[in-house]
Amino acid sequence: MTTRPPITVLLASPRGFCAGVDRAIQIVERAITKYGAPVYVRHEIVHNRHVVERLKALGAVFVEELDECPTDRPVVFSAHGVPKSVPAEAKGRKMLFLDATCPLVSKVHVEAERHHDAGREIVLIGHAGHPEVVGTMGQLPDGAIALIETVADARAYAPRDPGNVAFVTQTTLSVDDTAEIVAALRTRFPEIAAPHKEDICYATTNRQEAVKAIAGRADVLLVLGSANSSNSVRLAEVGLRSGARAHLIDDADSLDFAWLEGARVVGVTAGASAPEILVQDVIDRLAERFEVSVEEVDAARETVTFKLPKVLALAGDR
Incomplete structure (x- = not known):
């Protein structure tokens, strides 16, 4: 032997x-239970092939854009967040939509708007093309947010007013990588406005x-x-x-x-x-x-939970 x-x-x-992923998956599952299949989902609800395939088997239909959805079926927005133009289009088409954006991503959206309202030029540390980055940049008018992916980008960034800059970050980045970019920005712009708390979730x-x-x-x-x-x-x-x-x-x-x-x-x-x-x-x-x-x-204990949208909450939910 x-x-x-x-x-x-x-x-x-x-x-x-994590709590945001768990909430997003529950939103799709409960939407299918409440409204029946199919329920449309704009973009993969979370980036995992096994999760997506299981939800497809339950009756979810994944699409990339809203114009692929019929107006008589519910649509869920993914955990990564969407540009403001997406819910605006859904309202215009009188669609029932459910927003599964992670609350921590929504926090970044709020911070970006706050900086914009204060007249600051905004830097977003993130990866081009990632749906979370697309969603965050889409909270504000074109050109209001500059994307920085690397330390080299941080060194090359040229704001109109170097004394009036703020930064936000994609939530899923490496803490170490972001620290290097933030350090490069702080060296160049000592007055740069930072998030209340680090945006990395x-x-x-x-x-x-x-x-x-x-x-x-x-x-x-x-x-x-x-x-x-x-x-x-x-x-x-x-x-x-x-x-x-x-x-x-x-x-x-x-x-x-x-x-x-x-x-x-x-x-x-x-x-x-x-x-x-x-x-x-x-x-x-x-x-x-x-x-x-x-x-x-x-390494850590996690006790965070996020509430579901009221329309999907069950009697026992908090």
Whole structure:
């Protein structure tokens, strides 16, 4: 009988669904229950293939633009937020729409508007084309927000009035990357107005800290998440910087055992839009080849919850 080699799995905690993702998925599920199928969803509700496929099976229809939706069916806006033009168009077409924008993204929208109303020039630290960035920039008139993606962008930014600048950030960025860009902006614009609190959300920060807590001990880090999930990609980057051979995988089927050659300790985590079942599937897959012992490493405790829209709330909801 061949004995399986031992391997230790360091399980990062927290990992997986955050409060904003959980709320967004519940909004789609409850909309289908209340209004029947199909319920349309503008853009992927969250960036995870498994979540999207499960909701499709329940009766969700995912589209990229509002003009793909009939006017007699409900439409849900994704957790990433949308430009102001989208709900305006939905109202104009007399559509029933439900906004699943994460409340922490909405907070960034409010801050951007506050700066604009105060006459400041606004910098958004984020990634071009990401739906959250598109949504935030779409809160204000064209040209009101300048996008900065890199330290080089921060050094090249040329506002009309260097003494009257503010910045906001995409919520799912790496804390470390953003710190470098913010430092470059502060060096150039000492008076720059910063958010009341760091805009990078608690869940992104906590998951990155959890990766740092295990990556130094792990030979290999497996991050469950889809390639278009910004926070999942950032987790893999944090793992690499912390010394682990990090791989972003969709699910257990994406696991390449060649990555584990010579490995004795494997770190496992999941992005904020990845279901916990994917983590368990990876552990089960590892157990096919190894004698697995699991150690959960707690970096933070999360107790945050967000209310659902009143129209979908059940009697027992708070």
